Amino acid sequence: MGFAATTPHLLRAARGEIVDRPPVWMMRQAGRYMKAYRDLREKYPSFRERSEIPEVAIEVSLQPWRAFQPDGVILFSDIVTPLPGLGIDMDIAEGKGPIIHAPIRTQAQVDQLRPLEPEAALPFIKTILQALRQEVGNKSTVLGFVGAPWTLAAYAVEGKGSKTYSIIKNMAFTQPDVLHQLLAKFADAIAVYVRYQIDSGAQVVQMFDSWAGYLSPQDYDTFALPYQKRVFQQVKETHPDTPLILLVSGSAGVLERMGQSGADVVTVDWTVDMADARARLGKHVKVQGNLDPGVLYGSKEFIRDRIIDTVRKAGNWGHILNLGHGVHPDTPEENVAFFFETAKQLNVLV
Numbered sequence: 001m002g003f004a005a006t007t008p009h010l011l012r013a014a015r016g017e018i019v020d021r022p023p024v025w026m027m028r029q030a031g032r033y034m035k036a037y038r039d040l041r042e043k044y045p046s047f048r049e050r051s052e053i054p055e056v057a058i059e060v061s062l063q064p065w066r067a068f069q070p071d072g073v074i075l076f077s078d079i080v081t082p083l084p085g086l087g088i089d090m091d092i093a094e095g096k097g098p099i100i101h102a103p104i105r106t107q108a109q110v111d112q113l114r115p116l117e118p119e120a121a122l123p124f125i126k127t128i129l130q131a132l133r134q135e136v137g138n139k140s141t142v143l144g145f146v147g148a149p150w151t152l153a154a155y156a157v158e159g160k161g162s163k164t165y166s167i168i169k170n171m172a173f174t175q176p177d178v179l180h181q182l183l184a185k186f187a188d189a190i191a192v193y194v195r196y197q198i199d200s201g202a203q204v205v206q207m208f209d210s211w212a213g214y215l216s217p218q219d220y221d222t223f224a225l226p227y228q229k230r231v232f233q234q235v236k237e238t239h240p241d242t243p244l245i246l247l248v249s250g251s252a253g254v255l256e257r258m259g260q261s262g263a264d265v266v267t268v269d270w271t272v273d274m275a276d277a278r279a280r281l282g283k284h285v286k287v288q289g290n291l292d293p294g295v296l297y298g299s300k301e302f303i304r305d306r307i308i309d310t311v312r313k314a315g316n317w318g319h320i321l322n323l324g325h326g327v328h329p330d331t332p333e334e335n336v337a338f339f340f341e342t343a344k345q346l347n348v349l350v
């Protein structure tokens with residue numbers, strides 16, 4: 001790294017350098033749409049095993065790398081992975097997502113949370129990230145990721161995914177002090193965790209505030225944005241050169257606010273036209289996205305046209321090509337392969 005190594009494409013684009021084509025990766029690129037992943041899942045049926053046994057997590061992270069050579073290789077893990085390190089036990093249930101056995105509902109439970117000590121609680125993360133860096137060298141960029149305070153709190157308080165967010169919104173609107181203390185503790189733990197991922201080899205880190213789009217803008221300003229800022233500020237104090245990406249699903253109503261979070265790159269989902277997103281964010285904010293994951297159910301010509309359209313609208317600076325959210329599990333694998341092949345030829349196509 002210190003020696004004459006060429007900097008990989010995605011890292012250069014995320015730093016704002018001019019590159020010959022936009023770098024490309026896909027959210028959820030490791031996972032169920034890949035036969036290799038489904039086969040491995042039979043051998044390791046528990047998600048915690050797949051993501052916490054280093055050799056297995058390394059293998060899963062590398063499956064899309066070997067198949068498609070994306071410009072970004074993301075750590076195979078989950079946003080709830082650090083919660084046991086704070087004293088919140090969890091599992092990830094097949095087809096359902098995270099389950100928290102003793103959801104956080106009281107001030108006493110918030111008081112009992114421990115500060116995160118990543119070396120002790122998450123040693124496998126270091127092993128995985130180091131191995132990924134070793135494996136991809138300068139050919140790709142290793143991405144780390146974390147959940148944002150609001151989204152992690154939604155799981156910790158609700159106990160599982162939710163459609164209404166009734167329990168956490170009840171807490172927000174009747175006991176805001178309790179929730180603010182939880183969000184503050186989560187923000188500090190997440191900042192520690194981002195730093196640990198960077199120190200272990202992550203070159204870019206994405207923060208997922210997946211459920212913040214379910215807040216009204218005024219509540220986003222109270223419960224999501226200040227804690228996104230708190231994480232990004234703390235990380236920037238010690239690691240100013242690592243690009244940080246923010247994702248909110250359902251970003252359309254809060255896009256400008258996302259630009260104020262301190263993130264270097266704002267993920268745009270497909271409910272916003274990329275040209276509008278550029279105009280709304282201003283020319284200094286880098287963007288990631290934003291094809292509808294459903295485009296991959298279309299024909300090859302259709303996929304190619306949508307890629308070209310997105311890249312033209314994003315312009316030739318500060319764009320990481322991606323879907324607007326994770327690839328769907330029933331996506332034809334050959335269409336994923338075609339997406340990557342086409343994206344990697346863009347310097348000749350556009």
Ligand code: CP3
Binds near residue numbers: 074
């Ligand atoms: O992008 C990648 O390839 C890295 C893998 C990754 C996973 N989870 C693996 C996973 C990432 C980036 C995540 C983040 C994550 N986890 C988010 C934020 C991203 C987003 O979608 O907005 C959220 C909200 C979670 C919580 C979670 N974990 C959900 C909603 C689910 C899916 C439930 C289901 O079965 O549909 C999980 C489980 C999970 N995490 C799976 C994967 C591949 C699917 C289960 C499996 O493969 O066995």
